[in-house]
Amino acid sequence: MADMKTMKKHPMPEQDAKVRAHNFDEVSYGYTEEIAVLEADRCLNCKNMPCVSGCPVNVPIPAFIERVRAKDYEGAYERISAVSSLPAVCGRVCPQERQCEEKCVRGIKGEPVAIGRLERFVADRHNAGKKAPAATPTPNGRRVAVIGSGPSGPTCAGDLARLGYGVTVFEALHTAGGVLVYGIPEFRLPKTIVQTEVDNLKALGVEIETNVIIGKTLTVDEIFAKGYDAIFIGSGAGLPNFMGIPGESYKGVYSANEFLTRSNLMKAYKEDPETPIMKGGRVAVVGGGNVAMDAARTALRLGAEKVYIVYRRSMEELPARAEEVHHAEEEGVEFRLLYNPTEILGYRNPDDRRDPKNGFVTGMRCVRMRLGEPDEQGRRRPVEIPGSEFLLDVDVVVIAIGTSPNPLIKSTTEGLEVNRRGGIVVEEATGQTSREGVFAGGDAVTGAATVISAMGAGKIAARAIDEYIKNKYKS
Amino acid sequence: MYRIAKKTVLNPTVTEMWIHAPLVAAKAEPGQFIILRVDEEGERIPLTVAGTDREAGTVRIIFQIVGATTEKLNHKEAGDFIQDFAGPLGVPTVTEGIRRVLIVGGGVGCAIAYPVAKKFHDLGCEVVSVIGFRSKDLVILEDEFRAASDRLFVMTDDGSYGRQGNVCLPLGEMFGAGERFDKVIAIGPLIMMKFVVEATRPTGIPCDVSMNPIMIDGTGMCGGCRLTLCRDGRRVTKFACVDGPDFDGYEVDFDEAMSRGSMYREFEARKREETCNLFKAGK
Numbered sequence: 001m002a003d004m005k006t007m008k009k010h011p012m013p014e015q016d017a018k019v020r021a022h023n024f025d026e027v028s029y030g031y032t033e034e035i036a037v038l039e040a041d042r043c044l045n046c047k048n049m050p051c052v053s054g055c056p057v058n059v060p061i062p063a064f065i066e067r068v069r070a071k072d073y074e075g076a077y078e079r080i081s082a083v084s085s086l087p088a089v090c091g092r093v094c095p096q097e098r099q100c101e102e103k104c105v106r107g108i109k110g111e112p113v114a115i116g117r118l119e120r121f122v123a124d125r126h127n128a129g130k131k132a133p134a135a136t137p138t139p140n141g142r143r144v145a146v147i148g149s150g151p152s153g154p155t156c157a158g159d160l161a162r163l164g165y166g167v168t169v170f171e172a173l174h175t176a177g178g179v180l181v182y183g184i185p186e187f188r189l190p191k192t193i194v195q196t197e198v199d200n201l202k203a204l205g206v207e208i209e210t211n212v213i214i215g216k217t218l219t220v221d222e223i224f225a226k227g228y229d230a231i232f233i234g235s236g237a238g239l240p241n242f243m244g245i246p247g248e249s250y251k252g253v254y255s256a257n258e259f260l261t262r263s264n265l266m267k268a269y270k271e272d273p274e275t276p277i278m279k280g281g282r283v284a285v286v287g288g289g290n291v292a293m294d295a296a297r298t299a300l301r302l303g304a305e306k307v308y309i310v311y312r313r314s315m316e317e318l319p320a321r322a323e324e325v326h327h328a329e330e331e332g333v334e335f336r337l338l339y340n341p342t343e344i345l346g347y348r349n350p351d352d353r354r355d356p357k358n359g360f361v362t363g364m365r366c367v368r369m370r371l372g373e374p375d376e377q378g379r380r381r382p383v384e385i386p387g388s389e390f391l392l393d394v395d396v397v398v399i400a401i402g403t404s405p406n407p408l409i410k411s412t413t414e415g416l417e418v419n420r421r422g423g424i425v426v427e428e429a430t431g432q433t434s435r436e437g438v439f440a441g442g443d444a445v446t447g448a449a450t451v452i453s454a455m456g457a458g459k460i461a462a463r464a465i466d467e468y469i470k471n472k473y474k475s
Numbered sequence: 476m477y478r479i480a481k482k483t484v485l486n487p488t489v490t491e492m493w494i495h496a497p498l499v500a501a502k503a504e505p506g507q508f509i510i511l512r513v514d515e516e517g518e519r520i521p522l523t524v525a526g527t528d529r530e531a532g533t534v535r536i537i538f539q540i541v542g543a544t545t546e547k548l549n550h551k552e553a554g555d556f557i558q559d560f561a562g563p564l565g566v567p568t569v570t571e572g573i574r575r576v577l578i579v580g581g582g583v584g585c586a587i588a589y590p591v592a593k594k595f596h597d598l599g600c601e602v603v604s605v606i607g608f609r610s611k612d613l614v615i616l617e618d619e620f621r622a623a624s625d626r627l628f629v630m631t632d633d634g635s636y637g638r639q640g641n642v643c644l645p646l647g648e649m650f651g652a653g654e655r656f657d658k659v660i661a662i663g664p665l666i667m668m669k670f671v672v673e674a675t676r677p678t679g680i681p682c683d684v685s686m687n688p689i690m691i692d693g694t695g696m697c698g699g700c701r702l703t704l705c706r707d708g709r710r711v712t713k714f715a716c717v718d719g720p721d722f723d724g725y726e727v728d729f730d731e732a733m734s735r736g737s738m739y740r741e742f743e744a745r746k747r748e749e750t751c752n753l754f755k756a757g758k
Contacts, residue, residue, distance in 0.1 A: 172561065173692060173694070174512055174559040182696070211559050211560065213561060213564065216562065216563060217499065217502065217561070239696070239717070242698070244712075249735060250734075252738075254699075255698035258697040258699045265691075274516055274518045406696070408717060
């Protein structure tokens, strides 16, 4: 019997929007045990498990939810962690509404089961508890190098370590975690959670070497020369794209990568930081993805008086995760949809070249758009409305319109094939690149995508690397 | 953690350090840079490699004390450790096809220009160097430049040492006398490089400059180091960390680079003063 109670997800307790818009603490507190068990009870435990097919790494969803219902939370954790190396991360940042929850039968009449929230509950509960020391796998004597410690690398590293491989992860920055650390803000993914996941990896025997830039400090060929049998490249998305409109070099124009890295990795959000960032003022964030939402909400927390999301399509086409859009709106981010920037304006004092205000952003010229015919991907193409130009009064512009692949590995690895856009070419089923023993996955292959799809690619590559090495030493 | 193997004060505001970082030392070439952090809370700053000792596994850096980070770094002594030291980053200076080169260094930029001059010298090229400083007490690396150059001009703005005048003075004289070079390489303050480019332009000699914009990651991720090249009438965005730091000086939009470089000037000055006061209070 479907009574009204079971039609909706149990809401997750969270900080009041007005309060949290001014701090960097996590937005949501997560389910309590009581709510988790009630929510688990909504799962119909379908035989054909449509939700599992919606998950890029096929977490056995009904099985773990059944364990939650039985209050066997460690049992639930074991079921998730058997296939996912970052459950506390995925429970927070996956776009569940377009993956597992989209397929949930409950969703046909009412809201789907809150799978993401339950995953988060299980992972947090496990991480908070006393952990039995991880069983260190028996070493098989083979070594694998993993490039990058964002989501795909650690997934691949974890799976291989569990199979007995000696794994070294090389990270270019000073802290492990990749985009989870420099990109996703504290209020959405607390850094202690990433650290816990990194520690779990180390407990499996994985070595992490920071400050090593592959393609510069070491090359792919030099890694092989050190005795590694295979390499996984998960080096991430790369250089930020700019719009190519006048004024993008004025002071106060940031790429989202720069803005977020300053705030997250370099801790510019703290009181009296060593790394500067422009706080306050009026901020326009150009773009409609998760990165744009993160930048907008970060700007708000840094003390901006107004924050706009400037996006050239409408709310329907907004690619960000639904919960992030919802949270951003609640916190006071204003959406300027069907707007397209045409020029950024800067201050110029013609009488005083030394005026310190010279070169700082004073505004952004935009034009209104309407939606035209669908493009080849089925998204309606935005079309300029003639004569609709106007000026948005802003001091800071953050550009969040995607990235292009980083050239460092490609340019120093002979025989590594890349596509027209610079992404590494791989066999989808294995992650195998054009170089023997070299595998790749995540944003370095696909361009900017989600944490979970990168994890999926890391898993696929781990399986293929295991097979490759076994074959190599078979005879 | 990376150990400071050696420290030498070159002048009141410029310090030399050799940092133990074998992986970087094994690879670094003239023209490349490193990124360092002094401590756990510190910012990442780029510094150009001023030399390597591959056997000892050490990398030489020479820095001017301009902000909080360099102030803190300057308070470290030999035997102390710094938190992070990553590299080598950027593209090494191109040496192919050059037999006669004119190296122009300004101020602390000479620390970067010196290994470039030495590289050409070691390759058997004819090297003419012009190094310029504000005054006598700021002169650095003179002996090393002399050893690596076939001819050396030392200039000071106030005439307290060498010849009085800026680096463009001997350039103009040499060009005027019809001297030819395969390339001019200018490394120093933006304004100096801009003037060297303008002085060289009429000769048609290729002129490279070493750009040092604000950077964060230094690995091709944040885009903070972007600069604009004017190429064939179009404006092209480039990233100093992966495309540079050396660029064709004739293409660089120096005015924009100067403007961008001043973005945090106020912050830097305030931070440095705070750090100084902190050290004073500690003494």
